[in-house]
Amino acid sequence: MLDKKYNPKEVEENAYETWKEKGYFASGRNNGKPFCIVIPPPNVTGKLHLGHAWNTSIQDIMIRYKRMQGFDALWVPGMDHAGIATQAKVDKKLREEGIDPRSMKREEWLKVAWEWKEEYALNIHNQWAKLGLSLDYNKERFTLDEGLSKAVRTVFVHLYEEGLIYRGERMINWDPMAKTALSNEEVIYKDVEGAFYHIKYPLVDSDEYLDIATTRPETMFGDTAVAVNPEDERYKKYIGKKVILPLVNREIPVIGDEHADPEKGTGVVKITPCHDPNDYEVGLRHNLEKIVVINPDGTMNENALHYQGLDRFEAREKLVKELDEKGYLLKVEKIIHSVGHSERTDVMVEPYLSKQWFVKMRPLADKVLNNQKNKDTKVKFLPARYEKIMNHWMEITYDWCISRQLWWGHQIPAWYKGDQIYVGMEAPKEEGWVQDEDVLDTWFSSALWPFSTLGWPDETADYQKYYPTSVLVTGYDIIPFWVNRMTFQGLHFTHQRPFEYCYIHGLIRDKMGRKMSKSLGNGVDPMDVIEEYGADALRYYLTTSTAPGTDLRYDEEKVRAAWNFINKIWNASRFVLMNIEDLQEEKFEDLSISDQWILTRLEETIKVVTRYMDKYEFQNVGSILYKFIWEDFCDQYIEMAKFSLESVTTKSVLKKVLGDILKMLHPFMPFVTEEIFKNISETPLIISEYPKYEKNFLFPDGEKECNALIEFVRIFRNRKAELQIGKEYKIYISKPNDYRLISKLLKWEGKEIEEQLSDNYTIVEYQDYQVYLYNEHKETLEEKEKKQKNMEALKKSIEKRENLLRNQNFVQKAPENLVNEEKRKLLEEKEMLKKYQAE
């Protein structure tokens, strides 16, 4: 029997271990159709946040639902090594211990990193358990494990051989803090305060000068030209002349190039090929000299005169001062402009000329775009509009810079010997080959996740059975990083989409709608929420509060409301359990109208819930179950059942309805439902069969009759409340009917009288039910006003309906049942009005 109070801590304590030990999370337990989800692997950098809790709860609902429906459900767990992020954290930890991480040997450092990984993996496992996620731990993978590394090398070698991976010197995004290259997707543009520095570049052999506006004066040491637009009347006469680079006193040419926009700045732009992507292009067109002035760590190098060794921002400040003192600074205009920042370290990204590995994107992106045109093979987004985001990125794509100057990751399978280069699965056998020091972008391995976790490139049984996967669940923010890349790698290497559906959810925000972040201090730890309200309440709240694809504002009040709902279920279950203790064999004979009503409502609920579950519209499932359980089952049926608790039929119905409710709720709130279900079944709920819509439990006549009864009770209570009648009243039943159930429901404290009295009564009626209600007090003034209002509303409604029915367009074009319905209502309203008038 259940405790008097619902206590999530007790309920959730041991269930997870039991499920896990008994093997219920494991795939391959039955011969059902495969249903597979691979978890978006969390980074081994920290703890899971609310976004993870949301993301994984959604997946667990899908998996538990399909498992109960008899699918062979596989949910693949795993984690991501998260290159830059993890390396940054490990380095930070080492520095705090007084160790310079870069002074370590690579192997030693990796040992520390793996220890870090183990520690955080344990942490994540504990959190998954708290959340109740039914992951198949037999299949767990890590992006750096052997199998996945093999997949990574296979893909790299293949793409290289196809010419889709190349090595080249390009302008890339450089993170001076992590000292590594980044892909374009890892650069976040932020508005920052900066300035246009107007600098005087004197023309050679002339008193004239050009006014150059730049936001980055410190790169001037690397200027190798000044550009004007060839169409610009103001400046085209200077093309071919030379200017003197201030302080450096180097002569550089004035060139004509369309990159110079007459509308922007002063119309004259300095060209620094090594420190600006556009300037780099200009440099190539005009064959300009390339001068690097900034070191990989963001300090100025030997080309920056006496600024050598200074940090780039410090150098800027001092240089501007010097230019001013020497009369080269014309003016400083403060501006707000957007500047690229590293996603992980948040430092300003430096455009940098560097030799890196790239994936040639165009052919791969085209595969995605073409595939999305095919209805049968495309990745189906839920909601569908997110397909546009994928397509957009695939249209504008750039070559993907995949090499990272890090230690934590898959080392690039390329070896060098002098000018020779070898790319292969293993190191060349001969002496003297040295492997590329760099590792691959984390997303390079994540992109293979849906098939590498299932054993690819080997044709394993799992790969054959579960691939392509059924659904991928992720937030819209990582479509460009991850969804796109999985899709093109999947299409290229497995010739199939990696997942049939891509279910997109939003981001979690705080109550004010702001992103949760450490700096704002508005983050919420899901473990704290679980501690207070339980995982079931958190899961139900997260998964039923918004429509797919929209953001969620975290609101503790709503978690409390979810808790409340569970408490209600708990109490209703207690009531049922304490009354079915002696039930031997279930019988569904001689069903009362209330039995028929709840059974019919149950079947209808099963039908609709199943439909929405199949569409993954959990918000709708949530509200339907909430209504059915709280209003239909608790407020109506249980109240009616109280008057026939000794009946085997009533007990049977209570048990059946409760059982099916628990089954439908289980994917959302696995712990509490399993705990209650123990009391009514030998079979664990997690592997029980999901309810099926059964027509032989539909009783439309009984349902209708019971609806009338419920409606009459509602009206009676309503009238009684309006008339402010207390316990003292008399009733006269004017139409013969079975009023026993009603009298119990209404707790008619008043006296039933045998004949009708003449005054101070109100008729309460609905369909076949009619009673005269006598109160001690006269009708109040408000009551009269109310009646008047009702009459007016009725008259209006009647008029509206009459007009509608007079409209031949409506009568002819609208569906017949709708027209009939209108007619029926019109009659009903007219009759009601008549009665009002008669009173």
Place this chain on the structure above:
RNA sequence: GGGCGUUUAGCUCAGUUGGUUAGAGCAUCUGCCUUACAAGCAGAGGGUCUGCGGUUCGAGUCCGUAAACGCCCACCA
């Protein structure tokens, strides 16, 4: 500059291919300790569905347009 989203009750959000009087939770008001649950029960009030125009017998829903807020992309000397 290009694209997307949001705008519905005091607050947070639902609202399916257009079809009863637009719903829920929380909050508010009234009355109840009715023995599963007072974290509850029975009732009540509260909406120009952002504005304007159109299509339609009928629009919160479809189309056009304007506004506010938010997001993504591009540019940013």
